[in-house]
Amino acid sequence: MRLPYGPNWYAATMGTGIVAVVLPGLPFRVPGAMPVALAFWVAASLLLVTTVAVMLHEIRQDGSLLRRHYDDPVMSHFYGAPAMALMTVGAGAIGVGADVLGARTSVVLGAVLWVAGTLLGLWTAIAVPYRAITRHEVADDSATGGWLMPVVPPMVSATTGAALVPHLPAGQPRETLLLVCYALFGLTVIAGFLVLNQLWQRLIRHGALAPTTLPTVWIVLGFLGQSTTAVHHLGALAPSVVPGYGHALSMLAVCYGVPVWGFTVLWSALALALTVRQVRDGLPVAPTWWSFTFPVGTVATGSSALAASTGLVLFEIGAAVATLGLLVGWFAAAYATLRLFAPRSVLQPEGCKMLVEVQH
Template sequence: MRRAAPFGPNLFASVMGTGIVATAGAAMPGLHTPATFVWALDALLLVFLVAAALKRWTWATVRAQLADPVMAQFWGAPPMALMTVGTGALLLGKDWIGMPAALAADWTLWTLGTLLGLATSVLVPLRMIGSGERAFGGWLMPVVPPMVSAASGALLAQHLPEGPRQAMVLGCYALFGVSLFATMVIVPQIWQRLVQHGLGAASTVPTLWIVLGPLGQSITAANLLAGVPVLPGQTAFGVLYGTITWGFALLWVALAAAVTVRTARRGLPFALTWWSFVFPLGTLVTGTSALARSVSSSMLHGIAIALYGALVLAWATVAVRTTRAFR
């Protein structure tokens, strides 16, 4: 009999990946209805995983997972899963459940995800101090949630009156900073490990794609926040920051793709880390779409559509492999 896989926070990466296919699809021409169906599937998946977590996890289980230097990093997945479904409710689910219910769902999931994400941004890096562990792409997972909060919060801010709207936007920029500067600390460590110690186990290679997460999500956040003008220079910041970061993101795509192909030729066994191919790529799609709207660029719109095609292919592949693994 095959032993059941442990139920860890990394399973919520499937919600993140499925959700980004839905939310990115909301900006694609002619895909609003199919994207809404994907969001509904993702919402059901989130409910299922939360119910399973409440049934299986105890405080001792959580402490054991946080003590594991690898599994601890994936505690960033649950808050991002919550906020991804919430954003989908506002962008897509409103057509089925109505705007009041969509707003209520998004505010609830955004609040829970933001609080949990801030906790992971502090507790998990704190746990790594003095551990002697080598950095890998998964180290970014605990610090990306505040950037997701910034992007998702920009959409919620549009529904607030003037005073609270300004406070919300300022808070989102602060969350933007939390994730951005933490990313700037961690990415050089990942690069140093690659240079000095090589790639490591094949199962960790997909986590290189996680670097795209804060990059693409920050482009998305910067340009979505520009759509809620309460401060001078927001649009200029979104375009300039977004364009510069977009260029580096494409460089990282080329590096990660080359490493992935080279590893796959030697053997790349399936693991839940394969979901690292999906959500980070999805953030690049949403970032490219947001930047394209800011500068009215048909070229960027075309690139966003092409990237979305790659995203759907990656999601379908990983979803099928995950289903087979847990069947």
């Protein structure tokens, strides 16, 4: 059995890199957090390089591969994953990579990956919905959490872009980047809730998703948690960057974040109940298991952000629970990936050939 390349495999980089982002930002001290975070960032960086290498290899073998994925009504949505993988590794470079790369190099790397991820993310946010409107045949019951993937990258840009603002010259450069990040935040907030409404209607009218796609209900948490994180990081900078109205923007961190956090708790409970129900009936091992990682990690960053804004223990507990869920989800997804590549793939001659192809 040969697992075909697809942009959905970049979710492994996202799911690994988010651990490196979550641990240093927790509102309480965790012994050994920084070395563990650094290890996950290095692993995410290697995964990113490996996945890009596999992609280039597959394109050389089949020049129409990217076009076919873009035309596919399911796979096309996952073109958002490469953009978010780039920015997740970039955020980790700024957050924990300085110890290895040096402060200046880590910021430059983070900036390069942010620009690349932002441009790619803007393309997916426009091109994928356009393709769905003009070419894809979409049934009433086809909505999944994967539909959020192409529109969430600009929100990741807003979050990670906040870390770059202080490194720009004061004045117009900082103001411009800050407001661009707010615009990217607004892009995803509006588009994200439109998609979430479609997913909600699909679940109510047609029941739970198919077993292999059911884990994608967790992707909704990525949209909710990332938006809470973004509005906090941007709001913390706003008073000093745009003093004329920065206070109003800083208040948005709580005025937006707390209500959305409440809905995040609701959706977390719903996603957990649906997943447990499917596990009892049999949950097929699939790449979609990486949906258990990055989205849950953004709930941890969002809860940590609200803890910093309010000082409430409630959000510290939320951050702790989400971080534990992230680690459980990461081990589950890593197990699923090993199951996909190892038993039949590595231990049998055909599988050994596939592993060599993936490594090259």
